[in-house]
Amino acid sequence: MEENSKLSQFQPVKSIFEINREERMAPGHRACAGCGPMIAVRQILQSLDVKPVVISATGCVEVTTSTYPDSAWLVPWAHVAFENSAAVASGVEAAMHALKVRGELKEERPVIALAGDGGTFDIGLQALSGALERGHRMLYVCYDNEAYMNTGIQRSSATPFGAWTTTSPVGKEWPGKAEIKKDIMGIVVAHGTPYAATASISHWKDLMTKVRKAVSQNGPTFLHVYAPCNRGWRFEPKDTVEVAKRAVETRFFPLYEVENGRYRITVPVAKPRPLEDFLSLQGRFSHLLKPENLEVLKELKSIVEERWSKINAAASVQVQT
Template sequence: MAKKRPIALLAELASNKEDFGGMPLAPGHRMCIGCGIPPIVNEVLLAIDEPVVVSTATGCLEVTTGVYPVTAWNVPWIHVNFQSAAAVIGGVEAAYKVLKKKGLYDKEVKFVAFGGDGGTYDIGFQSLSATVERGHDFLYVCYNNEGYQNTGYQKSSATPIGAYTKTTPVGKEKIGKQEPRKDLTMIMAAHGIPYTAQAAPHIYRDLTKKVKKAMSFKGPKFINVLQPCTLSWRFAPEDTMRLAKLAVETRYWPVYEVIDGKYWKVNVKPKRPKPIEEYIAAQPRWKHVLKYPEIVEKIQKEVDEKWNHLLALEEMSKKLAEKEGVDYEKLFELPKEEN
């Protein structure tokens, strides 16, 4: 057997899943050309060694992958509605636990829920927060395309300030969305769950490592993945990963992880961060704000403040680890068998 790399390439991960035709989410689904959701879903599911059961909130992923009488899902999959992806997978996991306890089931199974930002930040937030609080053993992955893209792009609480959406148009008195985006990853970390992270689809090795790390913990895990939307952000389909890259390079979307809600680590630190204008200019949904320096300034300020906050949390975590006698670097390593 060939020596495994520290973290497998995507193709290697796929080759281990031949019984699924290589991909948990099969080709032939109806997602847009250039959509980042299918790679995110496959990167996440391929990084998990055990069989999985998946639940999904209503949204882009759901309406394009299970269209009666066909399905793109090669894994057991359930969709109930917009707000319930977490509660549903909690129910499945409860069933699994009790049937095992009763000796009526003997397989090892993992549980994953996917939701867009609408189904996660907004309508599904109560269900997510409560499912996490109850300590169900599952991973929740938000594919965050910063708006209700499945219904033609309305604002969500993940939409950034100034961005055009159909419910926050650019008018004479109001320039796009008035409020800054909600920082859901921070909120999830504040639940004190074993693992919380932000990731981006173009750094797939980081994402798959995070999934593996997440699955090494028992209990609730949350990963927020930025998903640039070619259709609503209005960039060319081939530029999805370029947009994700820009989001990280401008520090608009910091890539980091949090253990137990108290140890923070920023995984990518751009040495020469690009100005936010570069990221904004690449998105016709947002670039009108470049005419308004005061809005751009506000956005840059938000980005800088959040970045500095994260770095401060990271510093604080190191000190905390030292105080507690914990090896900070080791906290974020994969367990031995995964290496």
């Protein structure tokens, strides 16, 4: 694939003055007050100087921004279906290339596929895998709110262990979701993807730097963005960023990047806060703080610890070599 010199340079975001001030998400869209994914989208779009093409999967961000005849998108945007944003984006990327070769297109734009956790971890996993393997130059962003929120808080394979959803309810027999969250980063990295990273809306400089870095790569890249949903997680709309922040500070959602196989923790958490600080803000975990569910809480804590040490080990090994 041909290098686009303008895109292959990248500058880390060090201050608010270095971001693109132009709004790319018009006001008046229909997302809930305190919507985490919309904060993520705004940060992603304002990381870049050039206007990217965004291909949205069906989901909260899509339906709330594009009710005919209105669109909140101030960048070229398309929605086709739920499970195929990576495949549609593949077609856009290949088409741009073909048109450029024919001299009918001056410059290729960055292509961003944007899907929720359902559209990424579950129904869109095959299309994502195919696009990663084929090596299209695109950034795939998964905004992860840890359940099917658009249809009313049903569990996905991104829903954490122990969380309440409408299809992983809490009862005498069930502790909330009984299965652990799928390791999507591991799956992406296993494709040999040149750049993959996690990010959180609470750490905007880290997130925006990662978007820039991803778009500068000449190949497929992946950004897993933690984007709390106050309706689904049962917290106050004012706490969206605080919840995201505590997810990082408790090591519940580690922020790291994997560049050509090399792991690096971008936001080290030397002294983690107790996991309860994260859980206690959210109704979906309220049952875990009751004495009868102590064992479930312990198990969740060990899952969080194990995940952190796995990533930490992967990052440390490379520092030593």
